[in-house]
Amino acid sequence: MDVIEMLKLNVLQGRRNRYDDGLEDGYYGQPGVEELVYTALEQGISVQDILVRGLGSGMEEVGRKYDRKEYFIPDMLAAAEAVGMAVEVLEPHFQREQFRGKGKFVLATVEKDQHDIGKNIVGIMIKGAGFQVRDLGIDVPAERIVETVIQEEAPFLGLSALLDTTMKYMAETVELLEKKNVRHKVKVLVGGAPVTREFAEKIGADAYCKDAFAAVEQLDKFIQAGWANGC
Structure with missing residues (x-):
């Protein structure tokens, strides 16, 4: 072998x-x-x-x-x-090796949410799949998330929430991306125990991911469709 x-x-x-x-x-x-x-x-x-x-x-x-x-x-x-x-x-x-990977992926657990196990698994697996991951950690305000997406010129953003009460900050982050005129440059993936496909569609996210495997699969679909660096 x-x-x-x-x-x-x-x-x-x-x-x-x-x-x-x-x-x-x-x-x-x-x-x-x-x-x-x-x-x-x-x-x-x-x-x-x-x-x-x-x-x-x-x-x-x-x-x-x-x-x-x-x-x-x-x-x-x-x-x-x-x-x-x-x-x-x-x-x-x-x-x-000048290995650029498949693209930059900003990852965060949203504001007022302290849970990180699921987010950490997603980050590890996405790194293993060849993406450059910038993990901002837990309890991250929308302003910092959007600022990082802009600074890193990241074409992918992952948002995690494990509480019903913190899901609203996912919507706030998507809205702020719109206000900063960068929403069209980034694919937004959302996930976490209380998150649903219907919620993802309601807030204007690009994908709902039930787990880390779904996140990797969805990212690869975006890559295959020619999405990178907002193009």
């Missing part, structure tokens, strides 16, 4: 490094995602191939298993953490 296939397997096992057990027995002590990424780089495999063919393909299979109820939230978290470890190793190599 080559290193890319081993990467995919270890993403499926949720193994960050050799000290993780994995979802099945018999993996402890074997190279995990961190060690395998270093091996791939030493073998001259490009960052893009590691991200797309290794980590991305692995997470796609995690998504299919999750949809089939073969994996559950703890399994998905373990896989996402393994991908996050890999992205940390790869980030210094992005500029060296």
Whole structure:
């Protein structure tokens, strides 16, 4: 089995490094995602191939298993953490390879909302899919979100909310994008437990994403349709 296939397997096992057990027995002590990424780089495999063919393909299979109820939230978290470890190793190599990725993605949990687990999973997976992620964290006012979108010239924005009472700040952010005359330059994705497709349509978002897998799939659809940097 080559290193890319081993990467995919270890993403499926949720193994960050050799000290993780994995979802099945018999993996402890074997190279995990961190060690395998270093091996791939030493073998001259490009960052893009590691991200797309290794980590991305692995997470796609995690998504299919999750949809089939073969994996559950703890399994998905373990896989996402393994991908996050890999992205940390790869980030210094992005500029060296002039790896621009698929585009910039600004991500935030909206104002007065302190929840970040779902947002963090989305950020990790989108990085693993080849996007440049600027995560603003939790409880972020609309003004800061829009300011960052403008400064970064980001073609994608993700907004998360886990409370009914904070969903209104998603609408406020979309409205502010309009007021700043940049709404036409950015695709807005919204998600979180109380968020629905109907709500997304009501506030003028471009997509509702039920989970991190849906977010990655939707972003790739935008890319395939030729959307990047507001064009």
